[in-house]
Amino acid sequence: MDERQALSAFSALSQETRLRMVRHLVIAGPGGLAAGVLATKVGVSTSNLTFHLKELERGGLIQSRRQSRSIIYSVVFSALSGLVEFLMRDCCQGHPEVCAPAVAALAACDCNPQPEHIDV
């Protein structure tokens, strides 16, 4: 995670509709949500949703896969922990042993390792 990536991720999260989208997707978990379902949940037009989906994708926060007619979006959990790591990188400079384990624990979160798992 470099500055450029962190910047576009923060930009992606800096808008109400998109922040809600991400939260819905986080709650949905690795199974994700179809674009149309997400549009209904956040209450925007599909056209507008697509615009925001692109922003989130650009920020590396979500990924998509096609499933029949629908396109399913899900959160890239490692991107979230990467952001955390970036934010905390230079925190506790004299004593990194305080923050490092916390960051490592987030990275090792159960959500993270199995990107292939689909549980519908």
Added chain:
Amino acid sequence: MDERQALSAFSALSQETRLRMVRHLVIAGPGGLAAGVLATKVGVSTSNLTFHLKELERGGLIQSRRQSRSIIYSVVFSALSGLVEFLMRDCCQGHPEVCAPAVAALAACDCNPQPEHIDV
């Protein structure tokens, strides 16, 4: 940390100049930096810097104190860990015991408890 707060914090972090400012302030630690010094470090006019400082303040990410002619800005470390907590809140729903300790560890970070400590 509610959605409204998280949103303005992410907005604050979503701009290159401001993200750099925060990183400089994180590195500077609790001692903080004078506005003018920060302006030089990030390479913007003081007028422009003030604009961005206000955005960061609005996001609750920084605080200020006057010291003689200068105004010293420093990071609110608890705001950073609050953001992390917000991002991760609904992660690992079935097994929150995985993420919770990590979040707690960040909150307990050495940077956090002693806002008075200045170690230049």
Added chain:
DNA sequence: CTAACGCTTCAATTAATATTGAAATATTGG
């Protein structure tokens, strides 16, 4: 007290983002 310093405010401009609705594309069921 006054001049210099450090920062903030303001107003004007420019640039970037978000929203809308209509049209286009891709996929699948029948």
Added chain:
DNA sequence: CCAATATTTCAATATTAATTGAAGCGTTAG
């Protein structure tokens, strides 16, 4: 193949954010 479904693209508009420079205000050194 045709009609229906799901999503994306596009162009136009509206909204919001960033930059600039000049003027203003508070603070302190002398």
